[in-house]
Amino acid sequence: MLRNKLHLTALLFLVCVPLACGGGETPAGEASEEAPAATPGVAPDLSQAGTVSGKISFQGEQPQMARIRMGAEPACEEKHDGPVYSQEVVVNENGTLKNAFVWVKEGLEQYSFDAPTQAVSLDQDGCVYLPHVFGVQTNQDISIRNGDDATHNIHPLPEQNREFNISQASGQEMARSFPRPEIMIPVKCNIHPWMKAYIGVVPHPYFAVTREDGSFELKDLPPGEYTIEVWHEKYGTQEQAITVAPEESQEIEFSFEG
Numbered sequence: 001m002l003r004n005k006l007h008l009t010a011l012l013f014l015v016c017v018p019l020a021c022g023g024g025e026t027p028a029g030e031a032s033e034e035a036p037a038a039t040p041g042v043a044p045d046l047s048q049a050g051t052v053s054g055k056i057s058f059q060g061e062q063p064q065m066a067r068i069r070m071g072a073e074p075a076c077e078e079k080h081d082g083p084v085y086s087q088e089v090v091v092n093e094n095g096t097l098k099n100a101f102v103w104v105k106e107g108l109e110q111y112s113f114d115a116p117t118q119a120v121s122l123d124q125d126g127c128v129y130l131p132h133v134f135g136v137q138t139n140q141d142i143s144i145r146n147g148d149d150a151t152h153n154i155h156p157l158p159e160q161n162r163e164f165n166i167s168q169a170s171g172q173e174m175a176r177s178f179p180r181p182e183i184m185i186p187v188k189c190n191i192h193p194w195m196k197a198y199i200g201v202v203p204h205p206y207f208a209v210t211r212e213d214g215s216f217e218l219k220d221l222p223p224g225e226y227t228i229e230v231w232h233e234k235y236g237t238q239e240q241a242i243t244v245a246p247e248e249s250q251e252i253e254f255s256f257e258g
């Protein structure tokens with residue numbers, strides 16, 4: 001009789017404990033819209049890290065860029081010394097492409113990275129976005145500033161993140177961030193239709209934007225196999241699979257044709 005009671009107690013214990021534990025759990029599939037789960041993984045070991053660098057070359061005929069007429073906004077027009085042109089395609093003097101976004105698309109999934117505490121700047125200066133193309137880590141602040149004597153309206157058009165559309169008076173500044181990776185988020189101004197920028201949101205620090213010499217550098221990359229992608233506003237994307245050996249400095253080149 002005593003033995004049976006003990007069995008019953010044990011049985012009740014086994015049934016009750018899992019029920020009690022389950023009471024406070026959030027049902028699966030109810031992840032918050034604004035706070036995706038943190039990327040699993042650890043920080044990479046950088047003791048044998050390498051570097052991938054290179055350039056984005058351009059072949060063929062350089063397209064003529066449209067001239068931007070901003071006479072309706074004299075405060076902006078007078079900030080420019082000469083005519084202003086669209087930055088859709090900027091070919092550098094050395095035959096390379098400016099404003100190409102280069103990033104590690106695959107190969108870092110096992111790692112996690114904290115967002116930098118320092119913000120990235122996006123200025124509205126002379127009714128032009130500066131910079132025209134830039135990268136930011138997920139959840140890293142973008143400091144958006146209106147340096148013009150005019151009102152702007154900052155309006156990113158993401159597909160993986162939440163859209164916003166905010167008027168900004170002269171001199172105002174605000175910070176925003178995007179929680180999800182997205183290549184690329186177009187940004188427009190509802191007041192000045194020529195204003196365009198593109199933001200690459202990356203879950204790690206391995207990205208770069210080509211400037212006046214068309215070069216890029218991805219430093220402190222742990223040894224491994226990677227897919228490197230380059231994105232350009234007009235010419236689309238290309239990718240290359242590479243292997244980075246311990247402490248290796250590797251050069252790669254991409255080429256777009258006009």
Ligand SMILES: [Cu+2]
Binds near residue numbers: 152189
């Ligand atoms: Cu504007």
